[in-house]
Amino acid sequence: MATFPSTDWFDAVRKAFNADDAFHGAGGGACSTVMGAKIGRRQFLLTFEGLECSAAREVSEPDLATADFYLDMPYADWRAMIQNIAANGRADLHHTLNTLDLDRPEGLSRSIHGDQYREDLFFRYNQTMQFYFDASARVKTEFAE
Amino acid sequence: MTQNTGTGARPGVGPAGSEPASATPATPPPFDRPNAAVAAAQADAAPVKPPPPRLTWMGITHQWGTRVKPGKHGLRLGDLNVGIYGEVPAVWNDQTRNPRGAVARRGIPPVGYSIRDKADLWADCAADLYEEAIQRRWAPATDVPWATLASLPDDLEAAICQVATELSQYANVDVEAVTHWQHQMAYGYHEVKQFLATVSFDAARHLEAFRKRALANGGGLGLEGPGEVNRMILESRGGWTETVLYLFVLRGLFTQTMLRYLERYATCDAERAIYGNCLEDKARHLTYGVDHLWYSINHQPDQKLITQQLCIIGERVLVRELKDPVLREALSIVFAGGVARAASEGAAVYRKMMRDFVRRYLDVMKWLGVERTAMFPDELAQYLRND
């Protein structure tokens, strides 16, 4: 059981993602990016190298500047997305990353550096990101709040 | 929603046969008006009720109610050829980018496709080959076990690098020849265009894979090829069919045969993977080439005679190029494992390779109904006699 949000949780998802070849093809595949996740007042960085998510760690907010892009939404929305994935085995039609990004005026994916080329990695690797969070269906999750 | 056919007129709307409304807006486009952006932004600041939609496109279709279901191998391109969507006309006069089966708009300026006759490019297998190419894709960076490369004697490494250099150059010709013609083909035959996209992508992989091999094991690139056949392929003024004959059949079969022998004499798994994967790709290209030539010969008067003439010309160019000793010597060294036995054992394997190529080439042409007995170059025929 891993608590969301925590490094343990992101690590558990990382391991589930890395372990299944099904997450590495079908439009996923090798990529190279550092993605951030901002959940309330906590921030995490995930490193994707090749076919793997190679690292997950908790960082301070200024460290998000090193991310190519980071996903930012209220804790309640994160929880809803993860619960939706757990219930369905993957994100349903209303909880995919792109949907969540376009459904909110301020978007889901953003950056501190403002370099759109790097922000566009959210689009270029969208399937991989989706597979990563879909892999959370295989992690028993309890929520901090 | 009822099925509509013919001009695309919507039943019950306007007179029968009425044309769909033009897409041109009634007001001039904003950029023709001063401060259009500011005006637009100001309009946005004060809530504006958008104009009602015209929806003139609704109900406009030649065939509705189409429901193609995925089969055992998924939903394949060829599966879509049902009803009107599968009607592939002998000539596609539409000079726009109208998808086959869609309702064309009148008055659209032509884009200008020069290949509009089915017999100039068609092959029944194109759709299947397209899907096969996608399913059997490979990436040289990660699907070749590069770590299995081991240091080789200098003469052998030099020979392999020379062969890789020439094969990379052949791949470049594939790229340039296919992309030169592909964009000139009308979209009535999208299956062929889509398959050729996979061919040029395969060629990109081959160009890359052979270059990587040459630079990965202490060698480097060798001497460029003589280029006679390259130029013949790229200067095929007679059209795509002529290019197909030279690129996929004459040169393609030669390359394929070479790859088979290279795979047989590969020094490691990395080379085996490169040659083996390229071989699969080339086999697909050849299949298209033969299928297209068959279609062309059987649907165009004189095409058999024309093909016969092209063969006579092409074979002579190939023979001239094969007189150059570089590739022959390099291959002989590869087959012999070094210079020491290249002139004897290696050369014997080379002759065997050439025999296999010539035999296969003649078989293919015979199957197409183009017997290559008359005026067949002796320099190629000799490989059959030396059996």
Place this chain on the structure above:
Amino acid sequence: MGEAGAASQQGELDLGWMKRRGEWGVRAEPSKQGLTLADIQIGSYGDPVAVSDNQTGRPRGAAARATSMRIGGYSVTRKSEIWLENASFLYEEALQRQWSSATDVPWHTIRPLPDDIEQAQCQLATFLTEVEFVAGDVPARWISQTTPDYFEPRQCLLAQVMDESRHMDVFRKRALANGGGLMLTSGGTAGVVGSIDLSRDFTEMSSRLHISGEGAVLTIFRMGELMAYNEAEKAMYRLCSQDEARHVAFGVMHMRYMSEAAPERREEIQCYLDEAERQILAGSQNPAGTQTDASEALAILLGGGKDKYDEGLKKLIAIRKRQVTEYVKRVRTTGFGDRFDNGRSQLPALMNQAAA
């Protein structure tokens, strides 16, 4: 007879060619991502010349033969016309992230939809098929005209041609998979959009295709994913978006290179961007403007039906405003962002008004 020496006779080898070769002793090492194109950019092999005189199609770095047949006639022979710094990376990424419309889209999840929704989906699919025809044809033409000395950008364009082929295939499949069919062509791929065909210069073409065109199509694909009614449509639009974002990245990086390497062309490139922005302004940024058929279809899909068209149109305009924001940020990334600060571009005024 080639320069390699006298004809070999039976039992004798010339071997003169062994002394005629490119830089020797090269040993590229695979990285974590395998043996990539970037890994073989070693020594002279990784150093494309500023102006190419390669008319025989020889691989870059191979030894030349004086007697080799000329095949060239390339129109793109200067590095500054086509280069981008991360072409190798984008190409390898394209290879790794290929997908199959036949098997990677869960077509079995499509269920019958209300007629207006199905018509809108099919009209959009018809339009997108048509648009992808442009994006497949045009790069192909430029590939054949580019010297192989700049094979890295060419490889990217070859990957794009493959991607676009897949897109035109997947939209045709969508149109014919759920009780619908192909509908009315837009004709918009001639004329203004068709000016991509008419480009006489690679950078001109790339600014129209990659920066402007593909950027707009990326937004449409993202909207497609947002408004998808089943897993198949979600997957289809998401996978297409990935490809499209890669094409946009090509354009951005090429333009960035141009900004640094060809300052004498800045004003020319600014004119291409002027033209791209005229199209943005003429589009559905203007809520009072007439919508195209494809935009009407999008509005129906975003709203959830013909009777919710107004709602859908508002969403469409809101998303298109984000597209403008992203476009501006991309152009700033390329080094041409001064146009937004010196009054040349009208887009900032549009964005400020929208934000107010």
